[in-house]
Amino acid sequence: MNTHAPLTVTNGRLLLPGGEIVPGAIRSEDGFITAIGPDVTPQPGDLVFEAAGKLVTPGLVDLGVFEIDKPAFHFGGITRAALMPDQNTPLDIPSRVRFAAQSGKPDFWVHPLAGATRELKGEALAEIALMREAGARAVATGRRWIGDSGTMLRLLHYTAMLGLTVIAHAEDGGIVGKAVATSGEMATRLGLPSAPAKAEALAIARDIALAELAGAAIHFRNVTTAAGLDLVRAAKVRGLKVTAGVSPAYFMLSDLAVAQFRTFAHLSPPLRSEDDRKAVIAAVADGTIDVIGSGHDPRGPEDKRLPFADSAPGMAGAETLLPLTLNLVRDGVIPIGRAFDLLAANPARLLGADAGRLAVGAEADIAVVDPDRPWIVDSDKMAASAGNTPFDKQPVQGRVLALFKGGVTVRTKKVRPA
């Protein structure tokens, strides 16, 4: 039961599904959008937020995060996140899924991803149907690839029956071993254990073949190489239920970023070559990539202030997700409407959540955004529970000025009239 007053965000530039931007207002009642457009006006008793000509967008839906870190998500305009099953106690049984699904309320929605296998070991299937009852919207293999093809095929048959998408990690485990970098000049010079980038394409090729065999939907959380993206592109042409995601690090950085053993650039999958980085940008542009997610994984010094190969992979990405994606808009790679498809509408659809778009009837997850506002990323002053970002001290543009979850105010900054 939502007992809050209805909300009207006035005088905004509304980003509508399809990418059209129209001036107007948006109104919500009881958590859902009830009116949107140029003629909408606040009703008596409404909470009114004056958007002062700024962009009004859906709240972001972040697919595949490793920690629920509300301050960081709210800073970044994220109102929902799909939580990876790789937790201290993995999300591989219904009770943990049920608990996780409630853990963000009321001002944040957590969509737990059911662990595909028990303890995420890639061996015995977990109780996926019961976890669906407990609130899981999709299934994830976790940080690792399922090495056994028979297990993967049985998983995909099962999830196809249940109508759930499998979110897969695309790196062939046999080739990767204990690698922490992509094979190439940088890894060679630094003497880091490395694996060829082709480990990704190998994993994707097998998993596409198995998904086709099972008639299952599969989503690759991070596709970071030209060869991997080519496979996804070809699978889409053939009409298979294959989708792909990526984190901004892979279109912003190459493996040059790990120079000097910078552990903040130790990611999984590892950063790739410059050619692969460009291939990711091309794949965002041509629609091969469906989702951009932060992979938010805050790690303190105990995990990061270590020799590179001993450090934990991952970055705190929630705060930089929107501004780094907006780089692609400023560079003319994608229009702004498509940016929010990648950040909100597509991941919401994959999760079966009626959110991620500004339309009557959808949940009133609303952000007010200044896409041009400059700021500087500072790992010492992040909202996240740890500041492990490879973008430290980098100037970015794009800031969330106000955020509403289900029509209720989460945070607002004072908005100066344009």
Added chain:
Amino acid sequence: MISPEYTYPEGAAAFPHNGLVGIAGLAPHEIWFLLDEAEQWVELNRNAQKHREVLSGLTIINAFFENSTRTLLSFEIAGKRLGADVVNMAVATSSVKKGETLIDTAMTLNAMRADAIVIRHASSGAVQLIADKVDCPVLNAGDGQHEHPTQALLDALTIRHAKRAFNGLRVTICGDILHSRVARSNILCLTSLGADVRVCAPPALMPADIERMNVQVFHDFDAALTGADVVMMLRLQMERMEGQFIPSPREYRHLYGLSMERLAKAQPDALVMHPGPMNRGIEIESDVADLAGRSQITTQVEMGVAIRMACLDVLTRRGRKAEGWA
């Protein structure tokens, strides 16, 4: 003295670095400066009286997080011959085994006010990590598969004594290049001094894109040896291998073992080198290892002490306000 190929400025400008983490980042004349500095210690070490009070009153900590006999001994002798108080910290007796982080250990060493810390660690980049956190000069005695700069310097000094010049010198490095920090430091050092470096290994033991480090890549040992002026053999680092890289030591010897027959493909006066410890009968036959006039393996050990004396001397000059370095 050897005729100077490089000139360098007087005083502290000759070596403007606070530590020695790797050969990467050193200019050729800085390498040359260290080699020149080592010559006096080569001389001294050949005397019966081999002690100088250069580092008297200074404390040098050898922090070895990975087992070592030869390098540790070499650094210990180098420090003691220069009159320093040398303390060895071995992993087996340290609190690293009790879960203390590397940074905490480094801060502890720092608080003990060492004047130089020599570090060996099994992880690439570990020495840089410590060097960033402590106040005194840090010397890398080998970090993972990254660098082992004093080994490259002692190898260069050994070659310089025998061959005098590096320009155009053909040096073949053969063995487990993938897991070898010695190979990486030697490639950087020798190419920087103008040598033509060839690396030879089976594909599984060859790092990707190594040719970007200005070396020629060979898988056929005979071809790699042809015309070589220096043959540097590396040990198979079984302990660093995850999974199987070669079918068997016997098969490795068949393809990559340095025998007298194979050595004949190189120049008639080609030097034979090995950083040790050797696996006789695997990567190198005993008769080659002991070949008088050609094998430099014991000379390398001798030069090692001199190079480490030079590095300890040079790197502590700022701290002890040596003339021209204050």
